[in-house]
Amino acid sequence: xxxxxxxxxxxxxxxxxxxxxxxxxxxxxxxxxxxxxxxxxxxxxxxxxxxxxxxxxxxxxxxxxxxxxxxxxxxxxxxxxxxxxxxxxxxxxxxxxxxxxxxxxxxxxxxxxxxxxxxxxxxxxxxxxxxxxxxxxxxxxxxxxxxxxxxxxxxxxxxxxxxxxxxxxxxxxxxxxxxxxxxxxxxxxxxxxxxxxxxxxxxxxxxxxxxxxxxxxxxxxxxxxxxxxxxxxxxxxxxxxxxxxxxxxxxxxxxxxxxxxxxxxxxxxxxxxxxxxxxxxxxxxxxxxxxxxxxxxxxxxxxxxxxxxxxxxxxxxxxxxxxxxxxxxxxxxxxxxxxxx
Amino acid sequence: xxxxxxxxxxxxxxxxxxxxxxxxxxxxxxxxxxxxxxxxxxxxxxxxxxxxxxxxxxxxxxxxxxxxxxxxxxxxxxxxxxxxxxxxxxxxxxxxxxxxxxxxxxxxxxx
Numbered sequence: 001x002x003x004x005x006x007x008x009x010x011x012x013x014x015x016x017x018x019x020x021x022x023x024x025x026x027x028x029x030x031x032x033x034x035x036x037x038x039x040x041x042x043x044x045x046x047x048x049x050x051x052x053x054x055x056x057x058x059x060x061x062x063x064x065x066x067x068x069x070x071x072x073x074x075x076x077x078x079x080x081x082x083x084x085x086x087x088x089x090x091x092x093x094x095x096x097x098x099x100x101x102x103x104x105x106x107x108x109x110x111x112x113x114x115x116x117x118x119x120x121x122x123x124x125x126x127x128x129x130x131x132x133x134x135x136x137x138x139x140x141x142x143x144x145x146x147x148x149x150x151x152x153x154x155x156x157x158x159x160x161x162x163x164x165x166x167x168x169x170x171x172x173x174x175x176x177x178x179x180x181x182x183x184x185x186x187x188x189x190x191x192x193x194x195x196x197x198x199x200x201x202x203x204x205x206x207x208x209x210x211x212x213x214x215x216x217x218x219x220x221x222x223x224x225x226x227x228x229x230x231x232x233x234x235x236x237x238x239x240x241x242x243x244x245x246x247x248x249x250x251x252x253x254x255x256x257x258x259x260x261x262x263x264x265x266x267x268x269x270x271x272x273x274x275x276x277x278x279x280x281x282x283x284x285x286x287x288x289x290x291x292x293x294x295x296x297x298x299x300x301x302x303x304x305x306x307x308x309x310x311x312x313x314x315x316x317x318x319x320x321x322x323x324x325x326x327x328x329x330x331x332x333x334x335x336x337x338x339x340x341x
Numbered sequence: 342x343x344x345x346x347x348x349x350x351x352x353x354x355x356x357x358x359x360x361x362x363x364x365x366x367x368x369x370x371x372x373x374x375x376x377x378x379x380x381x382x383x384x385x386x387x388x389x390x391x392x393x394x395x396x397x398x399x400x401x402x403x404x405x406x407x408x409x410x411x412x413x414x415x416x417x418x419x420x421x422x423x424x425x426x427x428x429x430x431x432x433x434x435x436x437x438x439x440x441x442x443x444x445x446x447x448x449x450x451x452x
Contacts, residue, residue: 089447089448090450091344091446091447091448091449091450092446092447094450094452095446095450121423139344139345139346139347139362139408140344140346140447140448140449140450141343141344141449141450141451141452142343142344142450142452169421169423171423196426197426197428198404198425198426198428198429199428199429199430199433199434201425201434202429202430202433202434202437205347205437205441205448206437208447209440209444209447212444212446212447
């Protein structure tokens with residue numbers, strides 16, 4: 001059971017380690033032996049990779065089944081690029097394709113996607129001992145299935161409460177991975193939280209269009225957005241013209257539009273919509289190697305030295321958590337980054 | 342289950358007989374439990390009559406999403422509702438809804 005739980009948190013977080021850091025080379029059998037890759041189907045989904053990583057002290061990280069293929073022919077698997085969090089709809093997930101002979105690669109708009117964010121209403125919940133399966137309806141097509149691995153013995157109170165809140169009729173925001181499970185594509189969710197501000201639904205639709213346009217057409221941004229710093233401060237996107245939702249209110253995210261956005265680099269740009277304090281918090285969390293991530297007090301004391309107030313750091317942390325940039329681990333006080341470190 | 346496209350009041354005539362999602366502001370104080378029909382001001386400020394098959398079992402919030410079939414008189418036969426709270430920028434919602442038909446690959450999939 002323990003094996004299964006880990007995969008909830010694991011998946012593809014550590015692609016950079018796999019491809020560049022060599023951090024898992026020492027896991028040898030797990031990687032070279034094909035667990036991570038060959039197990040890309042149901043085996044992996046049951047957390048083979050995650051378990052190995054855990055035994056090696058990797059904790060919430062995992063070689064996972066969606067990491068780079070050893071010597072594979074899939075040149076599209078570019079490591080960092082895989083980490084793009086793509087805003088999607090059910091309609092888009094129903095249209096995901098895979099290149100011939102590479103069914104563990106998922107394409108939307110001919111762009112490889114692993115990590116997705118979806119907003120919709122829970123219309124059905126099936127709970128078993130090891131997972132909860134949600135059917136999510138966002139009005140764009142038949143509901144999509146999202147699986148969340150659980151562990152009744154180990155999940156924190158925070159996790160239990162959040163799960164209890166995710167019931168039929170509740171709108172949720174989900175960050176997850178596209179995976180193969182029993183030879184079918186499914187979504188493994190690692191962050192599922194109820195929507196409280198329904199402007200998030202509007203925002204998600206806008207962001208979905210924005211990402212699609214950025215990827216398929218590329219973006220030529222106005223001059224003032226080309227400066228990185230300023231772009232971050234501006235936050236809100238200009239590309240929708242007068243229809244652009246403006247940032248404001250909790251959970252209402254500025255679109256990421258700061259620097260030269262082009263088709264292939266969309267994902268890498270995703271964090272560029274963050275404010276300075278959000279970037280600092282994310283960077284501090286991302287630089288932490290431990291199993292459980294970083295305690296909120298450590299985050300505050302670290303970022304505080306750079307001239308930010310406790311309140312602004314906490315707000316930034318809430319934002320990053322809500323948007324799926326970071327996630328809580330053993331309790332709601334400890335955070336790890338979902339990004340490359 | 343098919344898509345239930347997000348529409349506003351002006352788009353309703355195109356969807357007669359189909360199931361849609363329409364978000365609007367509930368009108369007046371008559372949105373408490375027990376009622377069988379209410380008026381909804383759609384995101385583009387059209388008044389829409391909303392008919393429930395069962396009396397409402399719980400109160401509606403100021404903003405609601407209604408899923409239901411569009412009748413020939415452009416009223417809605419509700420299959421379900423979702424309370425969207427009292428804080429929604431309905432004008433921006435409407436602007437986004439107007440853009441959706443331009444992107445069927447993103448917002449419309451029927452099996």
